[in-house]
Amino acid sequence: MKTLFKKAAAILLLSLLWACNPAPEAIRYGEATCARCxxxxxxxxxxxxxxxxxxxxxxxDSIECLAAFYLADGVPxxxxxxxxxxxxxxxxxxVxxxxxxxxxxxxxxSPMGMNLSGYANRTDAQQMQTKYGGNVLAWEDVFTILDQKTGNQPAQNSEKPCCGGCAAEVATN
Incomplete structure (x- = not known):
């Protein structure tokens, strides 16, 4: 009986640890709003x-909004x-x-006009590059593109748009 109790306790503990592990969730398209714009x-x-x-x-709603939010310390x-x-x-x-x-x-x-799209791997990105042209980038390179298009990003609660040229800019001007 003690062995059964120990096994049940171990399974419960592992289940709790697994349930508490932060993980992404499916995006609710048409319902969710962008945390940045x-x-x-x-x-x-x-x-x-x-x-x-x-x-x-x-x-x-876009890679550029994620990158801008991260750069602007939307979350430490x-x-x-x-x-x-x-x-x-x-x-x-x-991914x-x-x-x-x-x-x-x-x-x-892309939705915010910076022409950034993401892929599961470099091979997929290169296949799309063959079709659409452009440059294949790593995540760190996305920040360079963002900086070239917008300069240093404003703080999260700024009146400026998330990434320049998007509809949010029209609403604030």
Whole structure:
């Protein structure tokens, strides 16, 4: 009986630990709003998420909004557990940004106008590059593109738009 109790306690403990592990969730397209620009998240090829160490999930309508939120310390970097993007060629799935590859191509406009799309791996990004042109990037390179387009990002609660040129800019001007 003691062995059965120990096994049940171990299973319960492992279940609790697994349940408390921060993880991304499916983006509710057409319902969720972007944590950065506050626009409704509609385009299933461009969604993104930031998950905190406490399990809070911030959703974004584009890679550039995720990157701008991160750069502007929307959440202290020490509290960021993981960041995820929706692969352009595989909507409905999420890939961690550290594993992903990105394409910067005028042939593939993104919701906020920075022409960034994400992919599960470099091979997928290169295949899309063949079709649409542009440059294949790593996650760190996305920050360079963001800086080139907008300069240093404003604080999270600034009146400025998330990434320049999006509809949020029209609403604030």
């Amino acid at each position: 506050k626009m409704m998240i509609m385009d299933q090829e461009f969604g993104a998420e930031l998950v905190t160490t406490k399990g809070k999930i911030y959703t974004f 970097h020490s509290d960021v557990h993981s960041m995820w993007i929706t692969p352009f060629n595989n909507p409905g799935n999420l 961690e940004v550290s594993d992903a590859a990105f394409l910067h191509s005028a042939g593939l406009p």
